[in-house]
Amino acid sequence: MRLYYSVSSSGNFGDDMNEWFWDELLTGWREAEPEVTLFGIGTILGRKILADHGRVLVCGSGAGYGGIDGIDPGRVDVSWVRGPRTAAMIGLDRALAITDPACMVTTMPRFSGLPQGSGGAIFIPHRSTARLDLDWGRIGRHAGLRVVLPSGQAQEVISEIAAADLVVTESMHGAILADAFRVPWVPVRISNEFNDFKWHDWAESVEVRMQVQDALRLPRHVWLLLKGAKDRMRALRKGQISLPKDAAVSPGPAQAAATDLGEQGRRRVKSLARTFAPAIEVALGRDLKRVARTAPHLSRDGVVADRIDRIQDRLALVQRRIDRDLGRA
Numbered sequence: 001m002r003l004y005y006s007v008s009s010s011g012n013f014g015d016d017m018n019e020w021f022w023d024e025l026l027t028g029w030r031e032a033e034p035e036v037t038l039f040g041i042g043t044i045l046g047r048k049i050l051a052d053h054g055r056v057l058v059c060g061s062g063a064g065y066g067g068i069d070g071i072d073p074g075r076v077d078v079s080w081v082r083g084p085r086t087a088a089m090i091g092l093d094r095a096l097a098i099t100d101p102a103c104m105v106t107t108m109p110r111f112s113g114l115p116q117g118s119g120g121a122i123f124i125p126h127r128s129t130a131r132l133d134l135d136w137g138r139i140g141r142h143a144g145l146r147v148v149l150p151s152g153q154a155q156e157v158i159s160e161i162a163a164a165d166l167v168v169t170e171s172m173h174g175a176i177l178a179d180a181f182r183v184p185w186v187p188v189r190i191s192n193e194f195n196d197f198k199w200h201d202w203a204e205s206v207e208v209r210m211q212v213q214d215a216l217r218l219p220r221h222v223w224l225l226l227k228g229a230k231d232r233m234r235a236l237r238k239g240q241i242s243l244p245k246d247a248a249v250s251p252g253p254a255q256a257a258a259t260d261l262g263e264q265g266r267r268r269v270k271s272l273a274r275t276f277a278p279a280i281e282v283a284l285g286r287d288l289k290r291v292a293r294t295a296p297h298l299s300r301d302g303v304v305a306d307r308i309d310r311i312q313d314r315l316a317l318v319q320r321r322i323d324r325d326l327g328r329a
Contacts, residue, residue: 001029002037004053006044011151012127013158014102014173015042020154021101022059024108025315032325033057041102041173043198045086050076059318060101060311062086064198079314083201098314099205099307102173103180105158107308116181119163122146123288124174129191134281142285145292150174168292172199175297179206180304184296187212188288206299206307213294215287216280 005018039061046066062082080098087097123145140147167178167185178185203210
């Protein structure tokens, strides 16, 4: 099978863990059924994405980006999905809405015996928030939280979550893994890319009535300006938007001239980022400190264990399918 998951240029542990995750759970899956694509961890069930693949095996994926109003059962085989909202959106039996497969890391030998409750309180931003040109160490000091960036190696980020005694997180997989390791967690919304549908889809799968906290009380357009500064530099380099009128054009090939900000243009964009970043760092740190004091969430004892048992039953069926294809049945 081939593997499909969302790949971020800056890295995102919740998606990147797919690379080794399924090897721990399914023996021989990479060799079996080469015409099939495995859809695993991630919000990847959408009409366009499914159309780009042939036969698909869904193991715990969720919907939330892009429209989808059903699936072709002759082409898409669903073992289970992330939550009840995904199941309802694509017309599946609710019994197939188990939970996000990432909780299965707690069954893996590499994560057994991790020191728990010794890592203090941590904050994990959404990958889009983490890409802002901010001093995350300074934000953490203002908040009284240690910042763990989602771009880190997946196994290291997971270990940080398991060791924490509180996880304040804008990353959904920060919450999923914290809950699986029985670490209290607080969901926080900073980025405009926070996806309520997928969060509630998962939270309902583990019977949590979730209250999302908001942070960063500065005017939203200030936050967007800071984000836009980096996007503007990238777009100018690619020639996707026009140059400032006073940008100096360096001599050379036409393409280079068309995408060169000019020294004055570069200084302007960097100045914009420097102007707003310190204020945003203080405001965000202050708000995260407040958020960390709100009542955390944790699913009831036994809920995640029940979901793990149900996933293991589904994986046993997938394993039999793989063994049959490889002639091992």
